[in-house]
Amino acid sequence: xxxxxxxxxxxxxxHRMSREAVVAGQALGRDFDLPVSAVLLGHxxxxxxxxxxxxxxxxxxxxxxxxxxxYSSDGFSRALAQVIExxxxxxxxxxxxxxxxxxxxxxxxxxxxxxxxxxxAYRVEGGALTLTKQILAAKLVADVAPAGDGxxxxxxxxxxxQEEDVAEGSEATxxxxxxxxxxxxxxxxxxxxxxxxxxxxxLSSAEVIVSVGRGIGKEENLPLAQELAAAMGAELAAxxxxxxxxxxxxxxxIGSSGQTVAPKLYFALGISGAIQHVVGMKGSKNIxxxxxxPDAPLFExxxxxxxxxxxxxxxKLKKALQA
Amino acid sequence: MKIAVLVKQVPGGDSPLRISDDQLxxxxxxxxxxxxESDAYAVEEALQLREKSGEGEVVAVSFGPERTQRxxxxxxxxxxxxxxxxxxxxxxxSDPLKIATALSEALKEEQFDLILSGLQSDDYGFGQxxxxxxxxxxxxxxxxxxxxxxxxxxxxxKRELESGWFQWVSLSLPASISIQSGINTPRYPxxxxxxxxxxxxxxxxxxxxxxxxxxxxxxxxxPQKTKKTExxxxxxxxxxxxxxxxxxxxxxxx
Ligand SMILES: Cc1cc2nc3c(=O)[nH]c(=O)nc-3n(C[C@H](O)[C@H](O)[C@H](O)COP(=O)(O)OP(=O)(O)OC[C@H]3O[C@@H](n4cnc5c(N)ncnc54)[C@H](O)[C@@H]3O)c2cc1C
Numbered sequence: 262x263x264x265x266x267x268x269x270x271x272x273x274x275x276h277r278m279s280r281e282a283v284v285a286g287q288a289l290g291r292d293f294d295l296p297v298s299a300v301l302l303g304h305x306x307x308x309x310x311x312x313x314x315x316x317x318x319x320x321x322x323x324x325x326x327x328x329x330x331x332y333s334s335d336g337f338s339r340a341l342a343q344v345i346e347x348x349x350x351x352x353x354x355x356x357x358x359x360x361x362x363x364x365x366x367x368x369x370x371x372x373x374x375x376x377x378x379x380x381x382a383y384r385v386e387g388g389a390l391t392l393t394k395q396i397l398a399a400k401l402v403a404d405v406a407p408a409g410d411g412x413x414x415x416x417x418x419x420x421x422x423q424e425e426d427v428a429e430g431s432e433a434t435x436x437x438x439x440x441x442x443x444x445x446x447x448x449x450x451x452x453x454x455x456x457x458x459x460x461x462x463x464l465s466s467a468e469v470i471v472s473v474g475r476g477i478g479k480e481e482n483l484p485l486a487q488e489l490a491a492a493m494g495a496e497l498a499a500x501x502x503x504x505x506x507x508x509x510x511x512x513x514x515i516g517s518s519g520q521t522v523a524p525k526l527y528f529a530l531g532i533s534g535a536i537q538h539v540v541g542m543k544g545s546k547n548i549x550x551x552x553x554x555p556d557a558p559l560f561e562x563x564x565x566x567x568x569x570x571x572x573x574x575x576x577k578l579k580k581a582l583q584a
Numbered sequence: 585m586k587i588a589v590l591v592k593q594v595p596g597g598d599s600p601l602r603i604s605d606d607q608l609x610x611x612x613x614x615x616x617x618x619x620x621e622s623d624a625y626a627v628e629e630a631l632q633l634r635e636k637s638g639e640g641e642v643v644a645v646s647f648g649p650e651r652t653q654r655x656x657x658x659x660x661x662x663x664x665x666x667x668x669x670x671x672x673x674x675x676x677x678s679d680p681l682k683i684a685t686a687l688s689e690a691l692k693e694e695q696f697d698l699i700l701s702g703l704q705s706d707d708y709g710f711g712q713x714x715x716x717x718x719x720x721x722x723x724x725x726x727x728x729x730x731x732x733x734x735x736x737x738x739x740x741x742k743r744e745l746e747s748g749w750f751q752w753v754s755l756s757l758p759a760s761i762s763i764q765s766g767i768n769t770p771r772y773p774x775x776x777x778x779x780x781x782x783x784x785x786x787x788x789x790x791x792x793x794x795x796x797x798x799x800x801x802x803x804x805x806x807p808q809k810t811k812k813t814e815x816x817x818x819x820x821x822x823x824x825x826x827x828x829x830x831x832x833x834x835x836x837x838x
Contacts (some may be wrong), residue, residue: 273744290705308812316677334715334725359746362703363727366715369681374796376680380712391802396708401773402603403708404803405678408796442667452752469837479735493831493838507768511748518744526837549827563831567816567823574820574827580830582838 262289262448265350267341269360270309277424279357283316284422285383286354292385295351297324300438302340304330305575310435319432322348326440328447329439332360336448338367340440345372347438350412352390357416359517365414375407376414381421394418398533399558403473419517419540457511462496464515469495470524472542474551475502476531476571485575487550493577498522501531516541530571534538534559585640585734588691589630590701590714591623593655595646596707607803609676610647622702626763628770630700631663633734639731641665645691647683655784661773661781668694669788678708679797692721698739701758706800706803713760726753727762735762762837780810 266286269276290297296319301309309319324340344355354360357379369376381394396403407413471490477483490497499513515522517537527545534557543562550563551571561565596618602611630642644659646652647670656667672688677683701714718725731742739755744764816826831838
């Protein structure tokens, strides 16, 4: 039995959330006294394997196959299921990335084992593992546990673990694991990734950002935020629902599907603080939030908070700043 | 083209969330239940696919307690042809594998060409059921779908990747795809649609209760606050005064 960490590649390197998953896996390894190994799914993964050189790991398994050269849900789910069957790990660990969302549930269904997704922490009590995840838009949290003690798959949310906490060590042994994929087993074809129309504003270099959330209510209210931004010399950004509704262009979106920013001030108006938004702005030096709900999760991250109606406060604030 | 769309009923964002006595869910009395956000986009996409192809059927499918029928009815009032309700006596089933198994039992005879679902529910957010179901029924799958194109029995979808990237993927049918919010503009039901929906069929199916849960929620609680946030109190005018001072003198951005 072992802990097996699934490593994802991103721009030729180990994905940030995979590095965080390594930290989670190492911690679980200590708690359960189990060897911790990593698995790379792909084709010609020796460079990626090398980049894990100084990471304390028992083994690095290379599940290599020409049909895994580019990602497909069919290929990756079959390959990971085969690795789990041959290696029988106790826990399979990964970051809750978009790719993990895409193919891990299929592994769960293939092997009939639970996939405990998107956790923020774990604890061990009397040898039993309990995971914690945010529910109901992060307003509440829940403890979740696998039913049996068979193998289970676990993913962790971005920043649940800090990559700096990784245990370093001498070279792990690399080992090839054979994967069998017949021709025709991959029923999809993928084109090259692309970005939509280039961004008109590079929000990543902005000093001050006024960011609008669903709390703005309707498109007609948008000028309130635009005028405040103008009065402050700030760039305008938004959470996903504002972009989804077509009120602002996609390049204004902050978060896991949009831009990542770290301004001197991130001034959030009517944003609740979902993790997919938070990953894009948590590095901001100062965070100010206006929200009518005192329990909005983003208050937890804010340096200054105003509980109130932004439709009332924003115009008054604009006046006060111009005075 | 025979299309199923999976819909789930979840507490609306403005609902008061008081934890129930068994600490496993919330007290439902004052909860305003709505159709899960990404599922509403999935319903719209299903209707548009049917309209574009000029034929076919859209079936709204939901797993949940009695109240869930309202969510199915909403999809019917927007134009879905019929509904299937997989009854769950438990108001808070939290095991995606078990839900997907119940769905596959209920749907396998139907031989859908396409299953659409929202990418995750706003209550538990496991984000798995559409993919689990696709795998169980031997379908191709894709998630985070932001556009669909259907031609000559093959499906092409635009998938959202991280940090503003996208990718087109072609899938063979049958397929189960999960829809990301923002893919379209969901319609409102018309008055005629609402009247017509009353006559549409919702078939109720009892799930095979023999399946054991693979995972379960053991406790629900309020997250601990750790950060010291300066909460600016007072009337709106007092709040504005202090806020202006903070921006000018403390953060010094104006
Ligand atoms: C895979 C995936 C990727 C995603 N990517 C992103 C992403 O890149 N970026 C992103 O932002 N989201 C993303 N999301 C969506 C994310 O989960 C949230 O749904 C979204 O961030 C919520 O936006 P919001 O806070 O504006 O809206 P809500 O969560 O609806 O919050 C609105 C807030 O406004 C407050 N409010 C309402 N009226 C007023 C008023 N008059 N005055 C003051 N406050 C008011 C409410 O109290 C509430 O807190 C993604 C989700 C998934 C599953």
